[in-house]
Amino acid sequence: MEIQRRINVTQSSMPSFEEYVEEIRSLWETRWLTNMGAKHKKLEEELCKYLQVPHISLMVNGHMALEMVLQAFNLSGEVITTPFTFASTTHAIVRNGLVPIFCDIRDDDYTIDVSKIESLISERTSAIVPVHVYGNMCDVEAIDRIAEKYNIKVVYDAAHTFGVTYKGKGAASFGDASMLSFHATKVFHTIEGGAVCFKDEDLEKPLYYLKNFGIQGPEVVKDVGANAKMSEFQAAMGLCNLRHIAEEIEKRRHVAEAYQENLDGLKGIVVWKKQAEVEANYAYFPIRVVPENFGCTRDDVFERLAEIGVNTRKYFYPLTNAFDCYMDIGSPADTPVAYRVSKEILCLPIYAGLDLEDVRRICNCIRECQRIG
Numbered sequence: 323m324e325i326q327r328r329i330n331v332t333q334s335s336m337p338s339f340e341e342y343v344e345e346i347r348s349l350w351e352t353r354w355l356t357n358m359g360a361k362h363k364k365l366e367e368e369l370c371k372y373l374q375v376p377h378i379s380l381m382v383n384g385h386m387a388l389e390m391v392l393q394a395f396n397l398s399g400e401v402i403t404t405p406f407t408f409a410s411t412t413h414a415i416v417r418n419g420l421v422p423i424f425c426d427i428r429d430d431d432y433t434i435d436v437s438k439i440e441s442l443i444s445e446r447t448s449a450i451v452p453v454h455v456y457g458n459m460c461d462v463e464a465i466d467r468i469a470e471k472y473n474i475k476v477v478y479d480a481a482h483t484f485g486v487t488y489k490g491k492g493a494a495s496f497g498d499a500s501m502l503s504f505h506a507t508k509v510f511h512t513i514e515g516g517a518v519c520f521k522d523e524d525l526e527k528p529l530y531y532l533k534n535f536g537i538q539g540p541e542v543v544k545d546v547g548a549n550a551k552m553s554e555f556q557a558a559m560g561l562c563n564l565r566h567i568a569e570e571i572e573k574r575r576h577v578a579e580a581y582q583e584n585l586d587g588l589k590g591i592v593v594w595k596k597q598a599e600v601e602a603n604y605a606y607f608p609i610r611v612v613p614e615n616f617g618c619t620r621d622d623v624f625e626r627l628a629e630i631g632v633n634t635r636k637y638f639y640p641l642t643n644a645f646d647c648y649m650d651i652g653s654p655a656d657t658p659v660a661y662r663v664s665k666e667i668l669c670l671p672i673y674a675g676l677d678l679e680d681v682r683r684i685c686n687c688i689r690e691c692q693r694i695g
């Protein structure tokens with residue numbers, strides 16, 4: 323029963339050393355290491371095709387991608403979002419001088435509860451920033467209708483949805499724009515990295531300038547930009563990883579299915595399920611431990627798994643509206659569904675190289691927690 327090596331919640335996939343070296347070889351000739359070079363351009367082209375999006379702008383990481391796109395839209399006032407997300411989503415809003423208004427989530431897929439959005443809209447609302455949590459798609463159709471009715475922007479935090487499609491369309495093609503993260507822990511990565519996918523061609527230049535200090539020409543700086551450029555070494559890692567993405571997702575699917583089989587019918591455990599009309603990427607494998615039915619808590623399961631060498635993640639806990647820095651703008655009590663989910667959710671290890679035998683042992687350990695209570 324004891325697992326000898328520690329198993330982490332994720333493990334980065336990498337191309338072979340030789341494949342990466344071959345990809346970066348030309349950089350020793352061109353000496354063009356960053357600032358939108360050849361690798362950057364090629365990765366943008368290949369990602370547009372793979373993701374089925376009309377336009378893309380690569381960024382140094384997902385967080386800066388979100389900051390840059392919110393700035394490019396020149397938003398003001400309030401932005402409706404959810405607290406069941408990574409710190410980055412709320413921080414990007416606040417760092418743009420905007421006020422996050424926290425909307426509750428749905429109990430089944432943990433995305434924004436669209437039936438609660440309209441009551442939060444005010445004169446000051448300029449955008450909605452929903453999150454496709456764990457690669458589960460938000461109700462994009464309903465969100466579109468609301469945005470159109472009130473003439474506000476929709477910017478998705480699509481950090482979890484690389485490679486996901488909904489009704490055959492790329493997950494990052496919905497709304498006015500979507501942010502993707504290519505962090506080392508994501509399904510597809512460029513070590514650190516990210517992108518903005520967007521509909522309107524007119525956003526291309528503003529994003530290009532903003533990620534390069536707002537510099538428009540050798541002597542022209544019009545906007546207060548940042549440095550959010552993706553380097554050639556990051557782009558090269560992306561070009562390599564993109565060649566193996568189908569296999570990566572396929573291996574993750576096997577892990578997810580093994581969890582589903584092994585945890586099937588276990589009372590008090592809610593197991594992640596793929597949504598209808600969605601091709602999933604199996605980025606995460608969240609379960610919910612419902613203490614009234616299971617007999618012990620999420621934290622008990624977390625600790626028992628840690629004892630046998632399995633690192634799981636309370637993701638997302640705490641809610642962002644419970645953070646010290648957001649004490650005066652919200653409270654978990656405003657979003658009761660999200661609050662409850664944050665106390666019950668546990669992300670189990672999932673990555674391409676995870677042994678299915680380890681999955682079975684992890685599931686046995688969870689079953690034993692119930693027996694011990």
Ligand SMILES: *Cc1c(COP(=O)(O)O)cnc(C)c1O
Nearest residue numbers: 383384385408410481503504505
């Ligand atoms: C990873 C992640 C981000 C931030 O992306 P980085 O590339 O790490 O900056 C933002 N939102 C969500 C939901 C994420 O999971």
